[in-house]
Amino acid sequence: MPVTEAGDDGKHLLTGATGFLGSHIMAGLLSKGRGVVIAGRAAGSESLQERIRKLLNWFGMEHLEGLLEFHETDFLKIRLGLGKDEYESLCGRGLSIIHCASDTSFAEKNRTRVMRSNVENLNEVLNFACASRTRCFHLISSAYAAGIDRLECPEVPVNSKHFNNVYEESKAQAEDIVSAKCRKEQIPHTIIRPSIVYGDSLTGRSLRFNALYFPVRSMQQIRDIYFDEIKNNHGIKSAECGIHIKDDGALHLPMRIFIPKQGKINLIPVNYFTKIILSILETPVNEAIYHITSNHPQSMARLASYTERFLKISGIEVVVGTAAAAEMRNPPEELFDHFIKAYRPYISDQRIFKRENTDRATGGVLPPDFSYEIFERCMAFAVSADWGKKLFQ
Numbered sequence: 001m002p003v004t005e006a007g008d009d010g011k012h013l014l015t016g017a018t019g020f021l022g023s024h025i026m027a028g029l030l031s032k033g034r035g036v037v038i039a040g041r042a043a044g045s046e047s048l049q050e051r052i053r054k055l056l057n058w059f060g061m062e063h064l065e066g067l068l069e070f071h072e073t074d075f076l077k078i079r080l081g082l083g084k085d086e087y088e089s090l091c092g093r094g095l096s097i098i099h100c101a102s103d104t105s106f107a108e109k110n111r112t113r114v115m116r117s118n119v120e121n122l123n124e125v126l127n128f129a130c131a132s133r134t135r136c137f138h139l140i141s142s143a144y145a146a147g148i149d150r151l152e153c154p155e156v157p158v159n160s161k162h163f164n165n166v167y168e169e170s171k172a173q174a175e176d177i178v179s180a181k182c183r184k185e186q187i188p189h190t191i192i193r194p195s196i197v198y199g200d201s202l203t204g205r206s207l208r209f210n211a212l213y214f215p216v217r218s219m220q221q222i223r224d225i226y227f228d229e230i231k232n233n234h235g236i237k238s239a240e241c242g243i244h245i246k247d248d249g250a251l252h253l254p255m256r257i258f259i260p261k262q263g264k265i266n267l268i269p270v271n272y273f274t275k276i277i278l279s280i281l282e283t284p285v286n287e288a289i290y291h292i293t294s295n296h297p298q299s300m301a302r303l304a305s306y307t308e309r310f311l312k313i314s315g316i317e318v319v320v321g322t323a324a325a326a327e328m329r330n331p332p333e334e335l336f337d338h339f340i341k342a343y344r345p346y347i348s349d350q351r352i353f354k355r356e357n358t359d360r361a362t363g364g365v366l367p368p369d370f371s372y373e374i375f376e377r378c379m380a381f382a383v384s385a386d387w388g389k390k391l392f393q
């Protein structure tokens, strides 16, 4: 059933606005003249408002700060850590909620923190949703909450028992908790599941340089190690691996990228994500699950050839690896393998994400083809931002 969106004066309460996707949702709403109530945290001595101001500058939207409202919250504390009056006044406004905050670490060593951020934190956020009789609760989940029990993933509740990592597991649990609580309390809700999001396909700009960026950055580091060894250290180790500088100045770097199985990487640009989520927020359907995914995931072979062209290297080969082959890795192969360990499941993924609900909500608008021009724009921006280190300078 369609939901009447956004209470108050059309505002949404947004969590995770200091992050990659949350800040783009914020900017997208602002660009439509919509006010946003930001619920988030300070970082060290920097207040929430100062953090968001920095992001507004990055988006060129500092003149729209007046459309924002700031509430420093702690999701683990009763009433979200807000004073009684502040909480009750927020509750009285019937705001729609976009819950985008999440710990995105895949590492098992961070299990407790990830579960606390993505699952335990939901309690107070959902209590707020119930107390305020929110018009609609939108959970930003992940396509990978689907787990690994089946390859065809429709826009239905997760019924997987097995996951690639704690992140996927926590997102699946969060979906379960949100659906059960909202259904019980008759709160309209949606679940929005993006796949892997990279920078803006038109400008190349991005605020995060993980996922797609990580293998390229790793390859750049490996290239630079061997360039340096050849130029400053006689190139003996390079020669042992057949690595040399060619006549045109490019580095020949013969190495294999081992992927566990034949599969692809599902990518969408952040400007597409924003466009689609804004459409969904216009006319959300209660209990609908939306996949914001690509119908044309990319092969690692294509990404490897884009990377070779961008970094001016040659010699990369993608191999569906066996244990025996992996034992015979040369030093650059070993290094690369180590760098991209956490992302391995996503670069040779066989899951197919169905997207009937998303197509219905958006009139079937698909992400752009992942051309070399888009890749180059995004990577050139990443390099100019020193992979995030120079983002706000």
Ligand SMILES: NC(=O)c1ccc[n+]([C@@H]2O[C@H](COP(=O)([O-])OP(=O)(O)OC[C@H]3O[C@@H](n4cnc5c(N)ncnc54)[C@H](OP(=O)(O)O)[C@@H]3O)[C@@H](O)[C@H]2O)c1
Residues within 6 Å of the ligand: 015, 016, 017, 018, 019, 020, 021, 022, 040, 041, 042, 043, 075, 099, 100, 101, 102, 103, 104, 116, 117, 121, 140, 141, 142, 143, 171, 193, 194, 195, 196, 197, 198, 208, 211
């Ligand atoms: N990026 C992707 O490719 C992608 C793909 C699929 C799904 N998603 C989903 O999209 C959402 C946003 O991801 P993202 O890439 O934007 O992540 P991100 O850049 O790491 O941002 C995470 C946001 O969540 C907040 N957060 C994390 N732990 C928190 C906690 N314990 N308490 C309060 N706030 C907390 C962060 O606040 P601080 O800044 O204060 O730490 C930040 O605002 C997540 O739900 C993620 O699962 C992302």
